[in-house]
Amino acid sequence: MALTAERLRNNERFSGENVTQFLLFLPLGLCLFVVRTILALILWVASIILPNKSTVRQMLSTLACWTFGVYVKVKGQRDARCSMLVANYASCLDSLAAAHALGTISLRKWKVPPFFASTLGIRNAAQFVRKEHFGDCTSAPLLVQPEGGPANGRGLLRFADWPFPVAQRVQPVAIEVERVFTAVTVHTGHDGFPWRDALWFLLAPVTVYKLTLLPTCEVTEAATVIAEHLQIEATDIEYSALCRSAAPRSPAATGPSRELLRRAQQVKEVLPRVPLRDIMRDLAITRSVDVTVTNFLEGVTPYTPEPAPAQGSGAAPPQAGPSAPRYVTPPVQAPFPKNAKERQLSFQERKAQMIAEARQRYIEKHGLNLSMVG
Structure with missing residues (x-):
């Protein structure tokens, strides 16, 4: 370790x-x-x-x-x-x-x-x-x-x-x-x-x-x-x-700081199914958006995924009954790179893929027709 x-x-x-x-x-x-x-x-x-x-x-x-x-x-x-x-x-x-x-x-x-x-x-x-x-x-x-x-x-x-x-x-x-x-x-x-x-x-x-x-x-x-x-x-x-x-936390700090919330929102945009409380808990340690995203993608920080967003404007997602939370470790898509340069490139590729998937879900959810743009 x-x-x-x-x-x-x-x-x-x-x-x-x-x-x-x-x-x-x-x-x-x-x-x-x-x-x-x-x-x-x-x-x-x-x-x-x-x-x-x-x-x-x-x-x-x-x-x-x-x-x-x-x-x-x-x-x-x-x-x-x-x-x-x-x-x-x-x-x-x-x-x-x-x-x-x-x-x-x-x-x-x-x-x-x-x-x-x-x-x-x-x-x-x-x-x-x-x-x-x-x-x-x-x-x-x-x-x-x-x-x-x-x-x-x-x-x-x-x-x-x-x-x-x-x-x-x-x-x-x-x-x-x-x-x-x-x-x-x-x-x-x-x-x-x-x-x-x-x-x-x-x-x-x-x-x-x-x-x-x-x-x-x-x-x-x-x-x-x-x-x-x-x-x-x-x-x-x-x-x-x-x-x-x-360093001990200040007694006046009863809630998360504005900067921490801003960084947590950035991570949430890349990883929409990761609970916000888990994101903020990891950010409080790493103080870095990129490191926190990497921790979730590579399974360093486990989390229980949130339910997938509803498909369509009025349809509610099917409910098969409440399920117990699971200790989830995201699967590794490829062997872990041996050097820092390869790890950074691999991270950037996964990050771009996650952003593209999140963008596609947003388009499908709101029924946008991008072919009419321009």
């Missing part, structure tokens, strides 16, 4: 019997939370008072690991010739684990307090728009995570293209995160700093990071190398699609 945005995100923090186990651990977890909160206050004061030097940053990153219960294991050799490391995005504290173990600086778009960003090894991504800006960071390797946000580990999100003009060769880093009881990341549809996920680090017993340094490669090959090492699929799904699919 192909990976979708739904399958790449975590909607719940607990699964299975983890709730019972976590409740047994909760008294100790609350004690850890109090101790780590005190450490966080010490970290905040120290980051403001102490100078911004490499030795001080290393000490603060160690204190931050103690604060968040982060333990880092490193495998592989660091290539000193590469100033840029490219990694998958596993959690909100990947930058802390990498800064502590590898001394890296990570790029983020988060608006967080300066002391917090500095301790986690974060810099604003807006400072590195052009290649020459990397000259300011020659003393520390740069860690970029082109996915833009974390998935749940089942697949690799699509890498953004912006790191490509910056470096020719990079060193891939595969990041794996393990934690008992709870998921490390829960997707809520918000693209800012995930404070809830960060607070759960304070409550969890320990979060283990495994950083595997892979051989250097071309920047365009980094996603493939990381996906092969993690034995997961490199998908074309973007993190923005993950956020949209996880």
Whole structure:
């Protein structure tokens, strides 16, 4: 089964019997939370008072690991010739684990307090728009995570293209995160700093990071190398699609939007026997008329056909009694094409055929005589 945005995100923090186990651990977890909160206050004061030097940053990153219960294991050799490391995005504290173990600086778009960003090894991504800006960071390797946000580990999100003009060769880093009881990341549809996920680090017993340094490669090959090492699929799904699919619906949205109704009507004109409610349900996921039509034609989205329209102006369709709804999958007319170009051509042909059939039914229903036109 192909990976979708739904399958790449975590909607719940607990699964299975983890709730019972976590409740047994909760008294100790609350004690850890109090101790780590005190450490966080010490970290905040120290980051403001102490100078911004490499030795001080290393000490603060160690204190931050103690604060968040982060333990880092490193495998592989660091290539000193590469100033840029490219990694998958596993959690909100990947930058802390990498800064502590590898001394890296990570790029983020988060608006967080300066002391917090500095301790986690974060810099604003807006400072590195052009290649020459990397000259300011020659003393520390740069860690970029082109996915833009974390998935749940089942697949690799699509890498953004912006790191490509910056470096020719990079060193891939595969990041794996393990934690008992709870998921490390829960997707809520918000693209800012995930404070809830960060607070759960304070409550969890320990979060283990495994950083595997892979051989250097071309920047365009980094996603493939990381996906092969993690034995997961490199998908074309973007993190923005993950956020949209996880975004909570507004309470004011009591009905479908005007744009959704307009698109549903377009699909209805092509597929008149598909119920409107099924069309709108599929459109709410795909947001595309063409994709929704393809889903119905190829049997991806099942539906119960509506009765055929009456023949003639006054005749009622014969009724043989009500029939139970059926789970219908439209038959496939031809073998499924192997490449995208053939699939698009096949789809366009079926679409044109459906439009022609719908037009012919309209002519017959209203008794139009097209031979008299013109």
